[in-house]
Amino acid sequence: MSEAKTKNTKNNEELENTVPDLGEDYDYGFSDDVQPIYSTGRGLTEATVREISAEKDEPEWMLNYRLRAYRTYQKMPMPDFGPDLSDLDLDHMLYYQKATDRQYRDWEDVPDTIKNTFDRLGVPEAERKYLAGSSAQYESEVVYHNMREEFEKLGIVFMSTDQALKEYPEIVKKYFGTLVHMNDNKFAALNSAVWSGGTFIYVPKGVKTDIPIQSYFRINAENSGQFERTLIIVDKDASVNYVEGCTAPNYSSDSLHAAVVEVFVEDDAYCRYTTIQNWSKNVYSLETKRAQAMKNATMEWVDGNLGSKTTMKYPSVYLDGEGARGTMLSIAVAGEGVIQDNGARMIHAAPNTSSSIVSKSISKDGGAVNYRGTVRFDRDSDGSFAHVECDTILMDERSTSDTVPFNEILNGNVAMEHEAKVSKISEEQLYYLMSRGIPEAKATEMIIMGFVEPFTKELPMEYAVELNRLIAYEMEGSVG
Amino acid sequence: MKKQPFTTEANLQAFSQAHHETAAMSAIRTTAFQQYLDLPLAEFPKINYRRWPLYEGQPFTESSASNGQQEPVTAMIDQQGVQPATIQLSQEAQAAGVIALDFFKAQAQYPELFAKYYMTLALKADAHRLAAYHAAAVNSGVLIYIPKNVKLTEPLTLNFQQDTTTGQTYVHHVLLVAGENSDVTILESRQSDHKQAISANLVEEMILERDAHVHFTAIDRMQTVAYLARRAYLMKNARLDWALGLMNDGDILADFNTDLIGEGSHAEFKAVAIATGSQLQGVTTRITNYGQHTEGNILQHGVILSDATLIFNGIGHIVRGARDSDAQQENRVLMLSRTARGDANPILLIDENDVRAGHAASVGRVDQAQMYYLMSRGLSKDVAERLVIRGFLGSVLAEIPSTEARDALKNTIERKLIDGQKHRDSAE
Numbered sequence: 001m002s003e004a005k006t007k008n009t010k011n012n013e014e015l016e017n018t019v020p021d022l023g024e025d026y027d028y029g030f031s032d033d034v035q036p037i038y039s040t041g042r043g044l045t046e047a048t049v050r051e052i053s054a055e056k057d058e059p060e061w062m063l064n065y066r067l068r069a070y071r072t073y074q075k076m077p078m079p080d081f082g083p084d085l086s087d088l089d090l091d092h093m094l095y096y097q098k099a100t101d102r103q104y105r106d107w108e109d110v111p112d113t114i115k116n117t118f119d120r121l122g123v124p125e126a127e128r129k130y131l132a133g134s135s136a137q138y139e140s141e142v143v144y145h146n147m148r149e150e151f152e153k154l155g156i157v158f159m160s161t162d163q164a165l166k167e168y169p170e171i172v173k174k175y176f177g178t179l180v181h182m183n184d185n186k187f188a189a190l191n192s193a194v195w196s197g198g199t200f201i202y203v204p205k206g207v208k209t210d211i212p213i214q215s216y217f218r219i220n221a222e223n224s225g226q227f228e229r230t231l232i233i234v235d236k237d238a239s240v241n242y243v244e245g246c247t248a249p250n251y252s253s254d255s256l257h258a259a260v261v262e263v264f265v266e267d268d269a270y271c272r273y274t275t276i277q278n279w280s281k282n283v284y285s286l287e288t289k290r291a292q293a294m295k296n297a298t299m300e301w302v303d304g305n306l307g308s309k310t311t312m313k314y315p316s317v318y319l320d321g322e323g324a325r326g327t328m329l330s331i332a333v334a335g336e337g338v339i340q341d342n343g344a345r346m347i348h349a350a351p352n353t354s355s356s357i358v359s360k361s362i363s364k365d366g367g368a369v370n371y372r373g374t375v376r377f378d379r380d381s382d383g384s385f386a387h388v389e390c391d392t393i394l395m396d397e398r399s400t401s402d403t404v405p406f407n408e409i410l411n412g413n414v415a416m417e418h419e420a421k422v423s424k425i426s427e428e429q430l431y432y433l434m435s436r437g438i439p440e441a442k443a444t445e446m447i448i449m450g451f452v453e454p455f456t457k458e459l460p461m462e463y464a465v466e467l468n469r470l471i472a473y474e475m476e477g478s479v480g
Numbered sequence: 481m482k483k484q485p486f487t488t489e490a491n492l493q494a495f496s497q498a499h500h501e502t503a504a505m506s507a508i509r510t511t512a513f514q515q516y517l518d519l520p521l522a523e524f525p526k527i528n529y530r531r532w533p534l535y536e537g538q539p540f541t542e543s544s545a546s547n548g549q550q551e552p553v554t555a556m557i558d559q560q561g562v563q564p565a566t567i568q569l570s571q572e573a574q575a576a577g578v579i580a581l582d583f584f585k586a587q588a589q590y591p592e593l594f595a596k597y598y599m600t601l602a603l604k605a606d607a608h609r610l611a612a613y614h615a616a617a618v619n620s621g622v623l624i625y626i627p628k629n630v631k632l633t634e635p636l637t638l639n640f641q642q643d644t645t646t647g648q649t650y651v652h653h654v655l656l657v658a659g660e661n662s663d664v665t666i667l668e669s670r671q672s673d674h675k676q677a678i679s680a681n682l683v684e685e686m687i688l689e690r691d692a693h694v695h696f697t698a699i700d701r702m703q704t705v706a707y708l709a710r711r712a713y714l715m716k717n718a719r720l721d722w723a724l725g726l727m728n729d730g731d732i733l734a735d736f737n738t739d740l741i742g743e744g745s746h747a748e749f750k751a752v753a754i755a756t757g758s759q760l761q762g763v764t765t766r767i768t769n770y771g772q773h774t775e776g777n778i779l780q781h782g783v784i785l786s787d788a789t790l791i792f793n794g795i796g797h798i799v800r801g802a803r804d805s806d807a808q809q810e811n812r813v814l815m816l817s818r819t820a821r822g823d824a825n826p827i828l829l830i831d832e833n834d835v836r837a838g839h840a841a842s843v844g845r846v847d848q849a850q851m852y853y854l855m856s857r858g859l860s861k862d863v864a865e866r867l868v869i870r871g872f873l874g875s876v877l878a879e880i881p882s883t884e885a886r887d888a889l890k891n892t893i894e895r896k897l898i899d900g901q902k903h904r905d906s907a908e
Contacts, residue, residue, distance in 0.1 A: 382818070394833030397800070403828040406526060409843045412784070412815035418826060418841040424833045 026307070027473075028121060029280050031220055031249035034113045036097040036139065042223070044095050046070060049193050052096045056162055056196070059169060069182040069192030076186040082372065083310045083339040088284050093225040093256055095194045097139040103160065104144045114138055117218060121247060131243075132211040133158045137228055138218050140196040151209060156240075157202040158213055161229045164200035171202060175231055179262040179290045179318070187258040188288040191227045195260065198228030203238040203269075212241045212274070212460055219248035219255050219283065230261040232271065234297075239270035243460065247307075250280045254309060257283055263291035265299045267321060272300040276463060278470060279308040281337060287313045295321030295350075302458055303330040305340050306470055314372060316345035319353035319384075326355040331455045333471060334367030334399070343373035343405075348381040348414070357388045360452055364395035370402040375416060382413045390420035393451060445472055483517055486617065486649075487540055495540040495619070499584040502591050508598070512605050512615035522608035522735065525793045526823055527762035529733050532705050534610065534679050537649030539617040557636070561643025562620040562650065576630040583621030583653060593625060597657055602685035602711035602739070610707050610735075614651055614681050621653030624666075626692075631663040635695075635882060642672035642680055642704060650704070654684040658692035658718075667885050668698040670708075672730070680706040688718035690742065697885040699725040699892055702732060709735040716742030716771070723880045725889040726753035726761060727896045734763040740774035740805075749778045750880075752873045754893060755788035755820075756900030766795040769805040769835075778809035781876050783869050784820035785900040791822075796837055797829040804834055811841040814872050816865065817904065862901045869897060 038055060040048045049070045053063040078085055104110045110118075118136050133147030135158070142160035151158075157168065165172050182192040199215045219226050234240050248255055257279065265271045271291070279285055285308045291299040301315045317326030328344035340363075346355035355375065363369040375386045392401045403420045425447055433443035449456075452471060456464040492513055496506040521530070539562075557580055559565040565582040573580075579590065587594050599605040605615035624636065642650045650672075658664060672680065680702060688694055692715075700708065706728070712720050720738060738747040747767055755761045767776030782790045796807030807830075813822040826839035846868050854864035873893065880886040 379819075392830070394830065394835075397803075397833050399833060400800075400831045401828075402830065403826075403839070405825060405827070405841075407824050407841060407843060408526070409813070409815065409822045409824075412818045412820045412845055414815075415844040416824075416842060418824070418839075420826065420828060420839050422828055422830045422835070422837040424835075 026250060026280055028247035028278065029250035030120070031251070032113050032117050034099050034220055036099050036221070037101055038098040039094060040096040042094055043091050044093070044194065048095055052194055052196065055096070055098070058165065061173065062165065065177065066193050069189050072182050073186060073189035073193050076183065076189055078186055079312065082312055082341045082370070085284070085310065088254060088256065092223055094221060094223055095225050096196055097221060097224065098141045099138045100141070100143050103142055103163070105146050107144065110144050114143055117220070118216065121216065121218070131214050132209055133213040135160065135199060135215045136218070137197045137215065139220055139224060139226065142197045147213070154207045154209070155204040156207060156209065157200065159200050161198040161200045161231055162196065164231070168202070171233065172200070172231065175233060175262065175264055179264070179292055180260050180288050184288060187286040188260055191229060191258050191260040191288070194225070195227045195229035198230040198259070199232070199242070199244070200230070201232045201240060201242060203234045203240045205235045206237045208239040210241060212243045214243045214245070217244065217246045219257065222251045223253050223255060225256045225258065228259050230259065232263040232273070234265045234269040234271045236266045237268040241272045243274045243463065246277045246279055248280045248283050251282050253282065255283045257285045257287070259287045259289070261287070261289040263299065265291060265293045265297040267295040267297060270298045272302060274302040274459065274463070276304045276306070276467060277308065277311070278306045281307060281309050283308045285311040285313065289313065289315035290318070291316070291326070292318045292320055293324035293326055296323040297321060298325045299327070301328045301330070301344065302455070303328065303342070304455065304467060305330070305332040305342055308338065310339045310341070312341045314343045314345055316347065317355065318347045318349060319355065320349050322350045322352055324350060324353045328357045328359070329455055329458055330358070331360045331452050332369050333362045334364070334369040336365035336367060338367045340367070340369045341372060343371050345374045346386060347376050347378070348384040348386065349378045350380060352383040353381060354385045355387070358454065359390045360455055361390070361392040361401060362395065362448065362451070363392065363399035363401050366398035368400045370404065371420070372404045374406045374408065376408040377411045377414045377416070379410050381411045384414045386416045388418040391451070392422040393448070394422065394424055483535070485513065485517060486535060486537065489513060491540055492616065500588060501584065502587055504591060504595060505587050508605055509616055509618070512612040515606055516609050516612035516616055519606060519609045519612050522610050524733065524735070524762060524764040525825055525827065527733065527764070527791055527793070529762065532679070532731060532733070533677070534681065534705065534707055535613050537679055538647070539619045539649040539651045541646065541648045556639070557622055558639045559620065559622065560641050561646060562648060565622050570634055572634060573632060573636070576632065577627045578630065578632070579623065579625040581623050583618070583623065586623035590623065590625070593623065593657060594655070597685065597687045598655055599685070601687060602713040603683060603709060610681065610709070611683070614653070614683050617649065617651040617681065618653050619651050621655070624654070624656045626658045626662040626664045628659040629661045630659070632665070635665040635667045638666060638668040640668070640670045642702070644672055644674045644678050644704060647678065649678060650680040650682070652680070652682050656684065656686045658686070658688045658694050660689045661691040663693045665695040665882060666697065667882060668696070670698065671701040672703045674703060678704050680704050682706060683709045684711070686710070686712040686720065688712065688714045688720055690716045691718060693719045695721045695881055697723040697880055697882060699889055700728050701892065702728040703730045705731045707733045707735070709737070711735070711737045712747070713739050714742055714745035714747065717744040718742060719746045721881070722747065722749040722751070723885070724751040725892060726751060726763065727892045728761060729757065729759060731759055732761045734761065736763070736765040738767045738776060739770060740768065740776055741770045743771040744773045745771055746775045747777070749776070750876045751780045752876045752893070753780070753782040753790055754896045754900065755782065755784045755790040756786055756896060757903050758787045760789040762791045764793040764795065766797065767807065768797040768799065769802040769807055770799055772801070772803045773805065774802060775806040779876060780811045781873050782813045782822065783816065783872065784813065784822045785816045786904045787817070787819045789821040791825070793825045793827065794839065795827045795829065796839065798832050798835050798837060800831040802832050802835070805832065806835065807837040809839040811839070813843040814869065815843065815845050865901070866894065866897050
């Protein structure tokens with residue numbers, strides 16, 4: 001026993017030598033002493049909902065929508081599946097906090113304390129280097145957004161959803177809440193009642209961009225609820241590549257992130273939506289993400305889930321147009337005390353549609369990582385095809401994994417394949433590497449990197465590097 | 481609104497007394513009766529059977545009890561409806577001390593076996609409403625006990641037929657206990673004569689003691705609405721080979737469960753199913769690895785015609801501590817109609833890392849190239865289709881050890897397919 005321990009420690013030292021830039025703990029766990037200029041205080045009542053709407057000076061229909069959603073939220077039960085949410089204290093949350101009195105376009109104008117946060121997270125640097133546009137949301141409001149002129153000239157609209165409600169009310173009204181109805185689930189109802197911030201993107205017909213547009217979401221205060229609302233419309237034959245990142249400070253009490261994302265991909269259009277979620281281990285991330293793909297359109301979700309206390313997220317694609325295509329490529333890493341309950345839903349509702357789900361999961365130190373997904377072929381899905389692949393590695397005996405896929409086939413003229421595997425680190429691979437003189441910890445890391453590579457290679461270069469670093473950090477000390 | 485119980489406690493006790501039940505068995509019945517309406521429904525993923533008439537009907541009507549003594553010629557058990565079982569034991573089985581008895585006789589003669597194994601391990605009487613209803617209403621069944629070290633060379637055939645003409649609900653129990661180091665092959669056939677608005681609640685419990693080996697083959701041709709539970713409990717190094725042909729015509733809620741309790745126990749589960757007409761066959765097959773070095777494999781192939789629905793839930797569950805265990809499953813569904821519905825839900829629940837677990841599932845239609853080839857050789861569409869299906873089911877059929885059982889299943893498949901095609905062609 002003690003011998004094993006010595007060996008383990010030694011290997012960790014070696015690991016640190018090979019990967020010198022690993023931090024001591026969660027890198028983004030710091031918090032800033034930013035006093036919000038406006039807050040609705042703790043708890044949620046109808047008055048809070050009215051207050052948020054009034055503060056935002058919203059049109060009547062949105063206030064009514066919020067109020068209906070609030071009543072729906074009160075009536076709806078908690079999810080009857082998946083992780084236990086009984087520790088989530090919804091009465092003690094801060095539902096709306098505004099840190100600045102306006103949005104900034106110039107990074108230099110952002111108040112120092114907040115700027116400092118995002119500087120430490122590397123946000124402005126990323127923008128300078130490789131982004132077409134970038135925004136940053138701090139608590140409930142977007143504090144900064146900017147897009148390069150060349151993209152603005154193409155007619156791409158990129159702003160906070162609040163701002164879009166003011167500047168493009170007809171577009172927002174046409175699409176808002178039509179894909180994710182307020183009564184979809186309790187947390188979608190909650191978001192619909194108290195939503196704030198989030199990203200609005202409209203890409204006009206035929207406009208294509210390869211360079212990503214990024215949003216960064218940061219929770220700062222303790223017991224905060226962040227309810228961003230994202231609406232993306234990719235018009236016919238257009239394309240967009242959207243990336244979002246999320247972090248929060250370490251606190252002893254819990255915060256809640258309950259986003260709703262709706263993506264409309266019109267005929268022949270393309271959308272890739274990449275998320276790197278790295279919440280601190282006191283954040284419940286309960287999200288509803290849904291896309292609709294029309295004729296010959298492609299929707300791709302790329303979803304990386306590293307942190308949080310409990311994540312429940314099952315992005316879906318409604319393949320509503322003939323020849324539409326939907327994909328989900330995801331990784332999830334669950335460490336101590338973490339429950340990652342993720343998956344995807346592909347709904348084939350038109351002929352000749354195709355979908356692919358590739359899910360890679362790693363569970364360690366008693367974490368739980370689950371795949372929960374649905375592939376459904378409706379009556380009119382003749383000639384459609386689906387492929388699902390779930391691979392899980394359990395690093396130690398305390399960790400667990402459930403794979404719960406539902407494949408519902410209502411059409412006889414389709415094909416579906418599903419494969420899944422759960423195992424520990426391959427001893428054969430480990431033995432091979434160690435026989436070549438590579439220490440166990442490094443060998444383990446190499447195997448894990450190989451395992452997640454199909455995912456990282458799909459990320460923009462800078463994200464891939466960052467993700468590899470995060471995974472290496474997560475894996476530290478996991479051999480033994 | 482609280483549901484009305486299916487009978488009164490007085491009727492229940494009168495039935496129990498009329499059948500000379502032991503006090504212990506009578507108590508199990510009464511307790512289950514008092515509990516059943518308050519117990520939750522059994523949960524089977526994606527199968528909604530709430531409206532099925534599974535707790536209604538009258539199981540305790542009078543039936544003429546004729547109990548002729550038989551000549552022991554072959555190893556055969558035959559039971560018509562709720563009549564006492566006709567049992568013929570071969571000389572080999574008799575000499576070996578095999579016990580095969582009608583349910584009511586058995587509980588009087590072997591109370592200790594019932595105390596130990598009847599609805600205590602494989603399916604607990606208070607597990608859910610279906611189980612409790614069964615314990616309260618059971619009106620027929622058999623006990624089979626294979627003593628320690630007995631290895632039977634001849635298969636034991638069981639033939640159970642539901643009699644729907646009496647209008648009586650059929651609540652049937654099979655308790656099979658395979659003693660230490662025993663070896664037996666069971667060939668079971670279940671059917672009901674007519675399609676009637678009447679239900680059946682069928683529970684088979686199999687207890688495999690250490691090193692026991694059971695080959696269990698069954699062909700089901702139920703026409704009634706039925707809950708069909710086959711539940712096995714395996715002790716150390718026991719092995720169970722399942723081969724099931726689900727050729728039912730009624731709506732079926734199948735609950736096939738294997739608990740690999742003892743270290744080194746092993747279950748191979750193979751099933752083929754054909755769904756035709758507008759029926760629903762909901763099949764939940766679960767193997768749970770509790771012991772170390774246990775292995776559980778599920779292979780299910782299904783074919784769906786017309787407007788029928790077939791749901792395959794495969795659940796492989798490895799609990800913490802079941803080190804060096806293996807759980808694999810494969811669910812394949814072939815759809816022969818645009819309006820058919822087929823679900824293949826392969827679920828893995830893994831709480832231990834030193835394991836090998838995997839699953840594969842697929843749903844697809846008949847290979848058009850194969851069809852084209854066969855039809856270009858002059859075969860009709862229906863015949864070509866049946867040939868392709870036979871090929872699809874062949875990998876499971878080939879696993880059935882007994883030629884007799886394999887042929888019986890092949891014939892049943894052929895008949896069921898012809899009926900299904902007829903039904904389809906007349907609808908078109």
